[in-house]
Amino acid sequence: MLHSRSFTSRPWVIAVAGLIVTAGITAPFFFVTELAEQLAIAAGLAVAVAVGSWLLARRLDRRGRQLVDAKWQLVDSERKYRDLTDGLPLVTWVYEAGDRNETRLVAPQIEETLGYPREQWDGELLERVLHPDDRDRVLGEISRAAEKGVPFESEYRVLSRNGEVVWLQEHAKVVSDAKGEPLFGQSFLVDIGERKRAEDECDRSVAAERAAAAETASRQGRLDLLRQIAVVAASANYKAAIERVAELVVRDFGDWCLIDLAEEGSPLKRLAVARAEPHKTDGAPQQEPDEAVRSVVASGKSQIVPALGQRSNGKEPGSFIGGINPSSVICVPLRARERSIGAITVARTARGETYGADDLALVEDIAGRIAIAVDRARLYAEVEQRADAARVLAHVADGILLLDRSGIVRLWNPAAEGITAIRAPDIVGRPAADAIHGWQESVDTIPIAATPDPGHPEVVIPVETERGERWIAIAGVQFFGGTVYAFRDLTDVRRLEELKASFIATASHELRTPLAAVYGAAQTLLRHDFALDEGGRDRFVSLIADESERLGRIVNEILLASQLDAGRLDLEAEPFDASELVERVVEATRAYAPPGVHVEGKVPDDLPLVEADRDKVRQVLVNLVENAIKYSPDGGRVEVGVEPNEENVVFHVQDEGLGIPSDEQSMVFEKFYRVDPHMTRGVGGTGLGLYICNELVSRMGGHIWLESKPGEGSTFLFELPAAPSIAATRPAELGTRSENVGS
Numbered sequence: 002m003l004h005s006r007s008f009t010s011r012p013w014v015i016a017v018a019g020l021i022v023t024a025g026i027t028a029p030f031f032f033v034t035e036l037a038e039q040l041a042i043a044a045g046l047a048v049a050v051a052v053g054s055w056l057l058a059r060r061l062d063r064r065g066r067q068l069v070d071a072k073w074q075l076v077d078s079e080r081k082y083r084d085l086t087d088g089l090p091l092v093t094w095v096y097e098a099g100d101r102n103e104t105r106l107v108a109p110q111i112e113e114t115l116g117y118p119r120e121q122w123d124g125e126l127l128e129r130v131l132h133p134d135d136r137d138r139v140l141g142e143i144s145r146a147a148e149k150g151v152p153f154e155s156e157y158r159v160l161s162r163n164g165e166v167v168w169l170q171e172h173a174k175v176v177s178d179a180k181g182e183p184l185f186g187q188s189f190l191v192d193i194g195e196r197k198r199a200e201d202e203c204d205r206s207v208a209a210e211r212a213a214a215a216e217t218a219s220r221q222g223r224l225d226l227l228r229q230i231a232v233v234a235a236s237a238n239y240k241a242a243i244e245r246v247a248e249l250v251v252r253d254f255g256d257w258c259l260i261d262l263a264e265e266g267s268p269l270k271r272l273a274v275a276r277a278e279p280h281k282t283d284g285a286p287q288q289e290p291d292e293a294v295r296s297v298v299a300s301g302k303s304q305i306v307p308a309l310g311q312r313s314n315g316k317e318p319g320s321f322i323g324g325i326n327p328s329s330v331i332c333v334p335l336r337a338r339e340r341s342i343g344a345i346t347v348a349r350t351a352r353g354e355t356y357g358a359d360d361l362a363l364v365e366d367i368a369g370r371i372a373i374a375v376d377r378a379r380l381y382a383e384v385e386q387r388a389d390a391a392r393v394l395a396h397v398a399d400g401i402l403l404l405d406r407s408g409i410v411r412l413w414n415p416a417a418e419g420i421t422a423i424r425a426p427d428i429v430g431r432p433a434a435d436a437i438h439g440w441q442e443s444v445d446t447i448p449i450a451a452t453p454d455p456g457h458p459e460v461v462i463p464v465e466t467e468r469g470e471r472w473i474a475i476a477g478v479q480f481f482g483g484t485v486y487a488f489r490d491l492t493d494v495r496r497l498e499e500l501k502a503s504f505i506a507t508a509s510h511e512l513r514t515p516l517a518a519v520y521g522a523a524q525t526l527l528r529h530d531f532a533l534d535e536g537g538r539d540r541f542v543s544l545i546a547d548e549s550e551r552l553g554r555i556v557n558e559i560l561l562a563s564q565l566d567a568g569r570l571d572l573e574a575e576p577f578d579a580s581e582l583v584e585r586v587v588e589a590t591r592a593y594a595p596p597g598v599h600v601e602g603k604v605p606d607d608l609p610l611v612e613a614d615r616d617k618v619r620q621v622l623v624n625l626v627e628n629a630i631k632y633s634p635d636g637g638r639v640e641v642g643v644e645p646n647e648e649n650v651v652f653h654v655q656d657e658g659l660g661i662p663s664d665e666q667s668m669v670f671e672k673f674y675r676v677d678p679h680m681t682r683g684v685g686g687t688g689l690g691l692y693i694c695n696e697l698v699s700r701m702g703g704h705i706w707l708e709s710k711p712g713e714g715s716t717f718l719f720e721l722p723a724a725p726s727i728a729a730t731r732p733a734e735l736g737t738r739s740e741n742v743g744s
């Protein structure tokens with residue numbers, strides 16, 4: 002409030018002044034007129050002047066009051082504007098119209114966002130801290146917007162005072178008065194770093210999904226190749242089968258495929274040579290096996306050039322295939338009945354494309370199938386040459402069943418016993434329909450050939466045994482005395498394929514759910530016909546960030562499982578404080594534990610140090626705690642603890658959740674296995690978490706087990722070796738702790 006009043010705000014002063022002026026004007030009349038006239042003139046003038054002075058004073062007083070009120074309104078408006086801008090979640094910057102270097106006002110959030118004092122902020126400072134990759138673009142956009150007289154809007158990076166990169170979104174325009182004259186420039190600077198990080202994480206997740214899809218397609222192609230090779234290898238004419246196998250290999254897997262075989266009592270001979278399309282390769286291999294191939298057959302050990310994890314291991318790939326210039330080679334021995342009978346060599350000629358561990362495993366699988374096919378075909382030949390078929394067939398890896406024309410079992414070899422758990426005395430001499438459960442229903446589906454022609458197909462049928470259902474691949478050949486059937490146990494292969502199919506379906510479901518959430522939230526944020534307040538936008542951005550993190554965890558589990566299978570995971574062993582690790586895991590888990598779940602730690606004093614890979618132990622603990630929370634849908638207490646046990650240290654994670662049935666406890670650490678595969682209890686997952694925990698603990702020299710009762714929760718425990726110095730305890734500066742780390 003103003004405490005002083007101007008001269009014009011006092012009407013009586015102006016009236017007195019008017020009377021004085023009147024007196025001065027009327028004085029001359031007193032000398033030229035009569036007294037009565039003098040008095041009349043003076044009185045009239047005095048009244049007129051007094052009235053006029055009073056009216057003038059009142060007018061001036063009202064105007065002065067209006068000016069004071071206008072000043073206070075301006076001050077109040079400026080105060081409200083500052084309060085408003087200081088409370089916004091962005092930086093408000095006001096500057097002279099046309100000159101961003103003349104700052105009028107900048108909100109205090111500039112110090113929190115970029116670290117620069119408000120007094121230093123102007124257009125010149127902004128130009129200096131612009132990211133070098135964005136500077137020319139942003140300055141050009143500002144210049145063009147100023148020339149056209151349109152608002153400026155852009156996203157760019159700046160360097161904060163501590164050197165960090167901050168993403169900003171700027172909305173700028175010139176504010177004009179009612180006549181269109183520019184008053185000042187105004188910019189709003191919004192920190193969009195979280196959004197950019199979410200977008201980057203989303204992009205990485207999409208790339209990981211695409212890579213996983215490509216890997217799945219590649220593995221499916223390899224499974225198809227193996228199935229085709231299995232069909233071809235079933236032929237008794239193994240020489241024709243080997244040539245066909247070589248052609249299949251170069252169709253999708255290599256540029257060259259060579260198969261060398263040693264007949265009984267004969268040296269190694271090149272039996273099959275296959276190449277890809279002529280324009281893909283140059284030169285031709287030698288007619289005789291190379292010395293490097295002979296050494297592989299002699300040693301019985303596979304060779305890959307360059308070696309795994311290396312660009313070159315000192316051996317030239319050309320030493321395996323003389324006459325061409327391959328970039329990478331795999332040479333695997335063909336082994337049957339613990340002896341080498343030949344080798345398969347696969348080569349690539351394209352520069353930069355080298356074979357890896359998965360490729361080596363595939364070629365070893367193909368080599369095993371070829372060796373079995375060769376061995377089986379040779380044994381079939383021996384059956385035709387010798388009358389004592391039982392002695393010969395006793396060495397066949399496949400099960401052999403010989404039926405006479407009446408359907409009576411005349412031969413049942415040891416391999417058949419091992420596959421079906423049916424002893425020869427219990428089946429020989431009996432009808433197959435009586436001795437083999439389900440034989441009568443399946444026999445009509447088995448292909449029977451008059452001769453062992455190449456490419457004779459097999460069928461896969463189930464057989465009930467004392468050990469449960471077994472799946473066998475079987476084919477038959479008819480001869481004058483009856484029919485001989487050869488079959489192989491595919492139960493484990495079929496189970497693996499089912500697990501893989503289940504995993505693909507599960508992983509697809511696990512990936513689809515967060516992807517749908519991310520996509521839906523992003524689409525909502527992009528809609529222009531749907532207004533969202535700041536809280537709504539924050540919720541959608543948080544949803545995108547959470548679901549992106551969930552995608553990252555799923556992909557990381559898949560990648561880690563792949564590394565474990567390929568043996569590419571390096572572990573370090575160094576002493577560390579297990580108590581501190583448990584504390585950190587408990588503290589971190591509490592941050593995201595759902596309501597109703599209470600995570601507690603239990604750590605004793607004088608705990609020895611643990612000799613293992615600290616990061617991997619932490620990963621095991623985090624996996625087990627997350628598993629405990631996931632299988633506690635109704636909430637409860639989750640305890641994470643550690644205690645000494647002789648020369649080892651035992652960690653445990655205990656929950657009060659659903660528990661695990663006793664008949665499933667032995668399988669929970671298997672790859673892809675889930676206690677609740679159909680998610681009837683709302684529990685999802687890829688089935689890789691406990692498999693990863695088991696593999697990591699085993700490779701660190703420990704073991705893992707569980708104790709559980711359905712409906713009463715579960716306790717997962719794993720044991721790791723203590724550091725060599727048993728007396729080593731936690732650092733003294735940690736002080737004495739209570740029994741429980743926290744509640």
